[in-house]
Amino acid sequence: MTTTSRGRIDKRQAILEGAFAVFARQGYAQAGVQDIADAAGVAKPTVYNHMTDKATLFRNALEATARAVLNERLAALEPLADPGDDLRATLDDVAYRLLVSYTDERSCALRRLLYTEITTFPDALDLVKEHGPQRLNEALADRLARLTLAGRLRATHPDLAAEQFSSLLAGPLEARTQMGTRVIDDADLRTVARAAVRTFLRAWGPEQEG
Amino acid sequence: MTTTSRGRIDKRQAILEGAFAVFARQGYAQAGVQDIADAAGVAKPTVYNHMTDKATLFRNALEATARAVLNERLAALEPLADPGDDLRATLDDVAYRLLVSYTDERSCALRRLLYTEITTFPDALDLVKEHGPQRLNEALADRLARLTLAGRLRATHPDLAAEQFSSLLAGPLEARTQMGTRVIDDADLRTVARAAVRTFLRAWGPEQEG
DNA sequence: ACTAATTTGAACCCATGAGTTCAACGGATC
DNA sequence: GATCCGTTGAACTCATGGGTTCAAATTAGT
Known part of the structure; x- marks a missing residue:
């Protein structure tokens, strides 16, 4: 929302936090990547831009x-x-x-x-x-x-x-x-x-x- | 294998034990009913003969x-x-x-x-x-x-x-x-x-x- | 031996969801 | 204002797996 590359960092942070929230609520298997994207206020492809996998997303979160x-x-x-x-x-x-x-x-x-x-x-x-x-x-x-x-x-x-x-x-x-x-x-x-x-x-x- | 209605009981027991084993190893979501049936030495429809649902199967196990x-x-x-x-x-x-x-x-x-x-x-x-x-x-x-x-x-x-x-x-x-x-x-x-x-x-x- | 119930395997339907593609969009930077 | 890059939404592919159906096989009870 502000300076140069803050956008990427913000998105990454948002994704990690959203991911943990959703994983915490639903568990790994039941959590949909779409749900995570929504929770992070981000589109699904963006998630895959930052994280290769649902699994690595989970690990990082x-x-x-x-x-x-x-x-x-x-x-x-x-x-x-x-x-x-x-x-x-x-x-x-x-x-x-x-x-x-x-x-x-x-x-x-x-x-x-x-x-x-x-x-x-x-x-x-x-x-x-x-x-x-x-x-x-x-x-x-x-x-x-x-x-x-x-x-x-x-x-x-x-x-x-x-x-x-x-x-x-x-x-x-x-x-x-x-x-x-x-x-x-x-x-x-x-x-x-x-x-x-x-x-x-x-x-x-x-x-x-x- | 032996007496009258022992067959049914045996199957039920086997299903419950197999179910718990598979659930324990894979978790609820990842456990397939087919896997459970295999673990119990039983066909999939037989599982549904004894348990209405995957959920109730889980609860009973x-x-x-x-x-x-x-x-x-x-x-x-x-x-x-x-x-x-x-x-x-x-x-x-x-x-x-x-x-x-x-x-x-x-x-x-x-x-x-x-x-x-x-x-x-x-x-x-x-x-x-x-x-x-x-x-x-x-x-x-x-x-x-x-x-x-x-x-x-x-x-x-x-x-x-x-x-x-x-x-x-x-x-x-x-x-x-x-x-x-x-x-x-x-x-x-x-x-x-x-x-x-x-x-x-x-x-x-x-x-x-x- | 005959009958009724149960089990079996295989195929099937259908919902869900991971991961991808793509054209359009937005906002920085020069 | 031209350009570049990350983002977006929507649609798509494909694999997985719950639950069902059915005809054949098996078993139990008499």
């Missing part, structure tokens, strides 16, 4: 979203870099932010799509390794290791502790959101976060707690 | 499998009904059996299918409520409550404790099996089980542990 989601989650870990004197409060905060990310519309859709099409798109595994939960766990484990060295935690096995922290967050969500169908209350999110942090601290916290 | 999987998991909880004097060993055992069930081929496929097609089959949610993880959690919470009353645990919130027990098991699996693609070592399963039980007991166990 997935990758773009996965990258965005991972960044969002890494940002949620920020407070752990410099926790105040109240470690529990900081953990509560981080846990809550992660839960918000987990329940994010895009995030759920991405997760569902990966689960769904991992059989027909085995190479999407690389994508999971690149931008998946592993990366988050590494970052979290780093933070926990630091905190342990500083005497704020007893996370003698940071990787395990990080894994369990994530599990204590994600598990209850799965039970509560019914495959991402049901929306979850913000207050519930806080409750889940607090319960997870409480158990986490009992297991890996500095000393015994009442 | 899902339900049969969900029922079987739930029973298997409930059976895994049995040892908790009468734990020996070594509670940790009993929990390790139960955790291990649950992990085996979680990593079961059929179980993973069922989970993937539900995730995949929950959008196009919203009524499959009832199926999840009937035979899903909720039911397992209820049963587990009952056991934990009993154990708490008997002074073997301090699970003051049995539902929460049960939820976290399951989470500590399922979470690490998800990270390790890469969407059910990678096979997992039996020894790894034991390790995950022990780590989960250790954290669980630190949070909900009778007294502090070294």
Whole structure:
């Protein structure tokens, strides 16, 4: 709409976003390229100008979203870099932010799509390794290791502790959101976060707690 | 092959099993009724003699499998009904059996299918409520409550404790099996089980542990 | 052996949708 | 205003697959 080659970039972006939206709603097989073109506000041949295939269109859309989601989650870990004197409060905060990310519309859709099409798109595994939960766990484990060295935690096995922290967050969500169908209350999110942090601290916290 | 109307029953069973196998491998949309018929060792019209639709065929196949999987998991909880004097060993055992069930081929496929097609089959949610993880959690919470009353645990919130027990098991699996693609070592399963039980007991166990 | 029901294979109809072609269009750039 | 390039819409081809039909074969029950 404005400068020189912005047109192409805009179109490409629009196509990727539209594609992810449609794929998320209908799944790969049921999504029509025509629908995607409509969703992107673009003609069908234009889609094929930018993407050779429906398959590569799918891959690119997935990758773009996965990258965005991972960044969002890494940002949620920020407070752990410099926790105040109240470690529990900081953990509560981080846990809550992660839960918000987990329940994010895009995030759920991405997760569902990966689960769904991992059989027909085995190479999407690389994508999971690149931008998946592993990366988050590494970052979290780093933070926990630091905190342990500083005497704020007893996370003698940071990787395990990080894994369990994530599990204590994600598990209850799965039970509560019914495959991402049901929306979850913000207050519930806080409750889940607090319960997870409480158990986490009992297991890996500095000393015994009442 | 044998008695009176066994023929019909056999065919029906074969169709359901074949259907689930094909659906699990290819997903709903990509699975051809012809493939299913072949997998069941049956002609295509025979499939339509027993099932009106591809959709109802799918639903029936899902339900049969969900029922079987739930029973298997409930059976895994049995040892908790009468734990020996070594509670940790009993929990390790139960955790291990649950992990085996979680990593079961059929179980993973069922989970993937539900995730995949929950959008196009919203009524499959009832199926999840009937035979899903909720039911397992209820049963587990009952056991934990009993154990708490008997002074073997301090699970003051049995539902929460049960939820976290399951989470500590399922979470690490998800990270390790890469969407059910990678096979997992039996020894790894034991390790995950022990780590989960250790954290669980630190949070909900009778007294502090070294 | 006779009958009724079921299964079978093959062919068929029809809807859907991927991917292509092409002539016309629009808006930059010189 | 001539040119170039990406875009557009519409129509087209072709493969796939759900669901049906039917006559022949098979099986079950008496």
